[in-house]
Structures are given as C-alpha cells and as structure tokens.
Amino acid sequence: MSRYKAVVSYDGSRYVGWQTQKNGLSIQQVIEDVIEEICLKKVSIVASGRTDKKVHAKAQVFHFDSDFKLDAKGWLKAINGHLPKDIHISSLIEVDENFHARFHVIKKRYEYLINLGEYNVFEQNYAFQPYYKLDVEAMRDASAVFIGKHDFSAFCANTHEETPNQVRTITCLEMVQENEHLRLIFEGDGFMRYMVRMITATLIEVGRHRLSKEQVQKMLLSKDKQVCRFNAAPQGLYLVKVDYQDVM
Secondary structure (H helix, E strand, O other): OEEEEEEEEEOHHHOOEOOOEOOEOOHHHHHHHHHHHHHOOOOOOEEOOOOEOOOEEEEEEEEEEEOOOOOHHHHHHHHHHHOOOOEEEEEEEEEOOOOOOOOOEEEEEEEEEEEOOOOOHHHOOOOEOOOOOOOHHHHHHHHHHHOEEEEOHHHOOOOOOOOOOOEEEEEEEEEEEEOOEEEEEEEEOOOOOOHHHHHHHHHHHHHOOOOOHHHHHHHHHHOOOOOOOOOOOHHHEEEEEEEEOOOO
C-alpha cells in the first residue's frame, strides 16, 4: 500500500464545499469518484481541512492510500484526465505512510478578494463586491487586533464541545490594494470554521465606520459566541497555501 500527497486547485462556484454531503456535489466526492473509476475500488481522501460552499482553492492538499499499480506520474495523469475543468491536480507525489494531510499542517494561507470598483458581472463568483465605500486604512489599522496568539472563540462557528481549544495564532493579516481590488492575506497555524470570513466581515464593518478598532478588540477579548454576527460572502475566499512538517 502506498500513500500519495496531491495538491489540487478548484473553482468552488458549483460545489457545496470540499466535504462530501447529502445535499449536493462536493469536491471530495468528485475526486473520490474519479479515483474509484480508475482503480475500481472505493478510496477515501483526507484533506488539510474543509472549504465551504462557493469557496475556492489554489492549493488544497489531500492524501490517499492505494495499492493500484500506478506510480505518482501515472496517478497525476489519470486523475486529471477524468476530472471536470474546474478541478485540477497540480502535483502528486508518493510520501511516507506517516504523512497526514490534516494532522501535519503547520501553517495555512488564505486570501479574501474585494472589488472596490464598479460592479463586475464577471467577478460575481470570485470576489465580494460591496455597494458601499470602504475606508481601507481604518480596516488596516483594526486588523492589528487579530495578529498574534488569541482565543478566537468570538470569531468562529465551532462549538466548544467540538473544538475545546479555540486558541490560534495569526502570523500575518496584510491588506494589499491592487488598483480596484483589495486582497486580505491571512497566515496562521490554523483557522476554524468561518474564522477568516467572520474576521473579514468585521473588518468590512470597520471600513464602513460601523465598528471601531476598540470595539473589535472588545469583541475578541469577550470570547462570546454571540458577539459577532458577521460572515463575509464565500465567493471572495481562496485557500492559497498549506505548509507541512518535514515528514514526507
């Protein structure tokens, strides 16, 4: 039995998210169905983490085990040959059997894209397009609240029953303005459910002058699950990179 690590990009527009669900087509289901078609055997894949409905990925990572007589190059060619055009495996290598796509993650990078200009019909599935102006400098100033090691209980949808420890470290929260687009760059050791989108939506409220930096600080320190009611639109979010321990 061999273990393989794959890096996959996908346009999440027509999917219910990464994880297989009963209410629609998922990225995981599509890839598992393709692998089964190739080796005529059900194979489960394990990803670095979930992405939600309509969220995109430039470099999601997953692993799978198989004893089918194909090498890594063969698997790469075979899987891509069967995938739809909105899912693509960019690399696939054989790894040590101890490698785990989820448990060995040490850092992730997400980006959130906002179109600050005129509404663009061609970006409806790929960026958040507010109908209001944003004070980017106020957002940038308030973003400093989230950098560092914090209990992010107030900014995620995970219950304490399922995730008792909600302390995470954000090492980078940068805002890069590129003409009419604003790119929010998040890097950290882990992100819980809706965490990036809730923080982004909160910073958008700051940009609308509906929240102050001080209020955001109080929200974070409260650890209150009811304090943040904001959740940015999913189509602006991209999983960009996943870094691992050296166990491959």
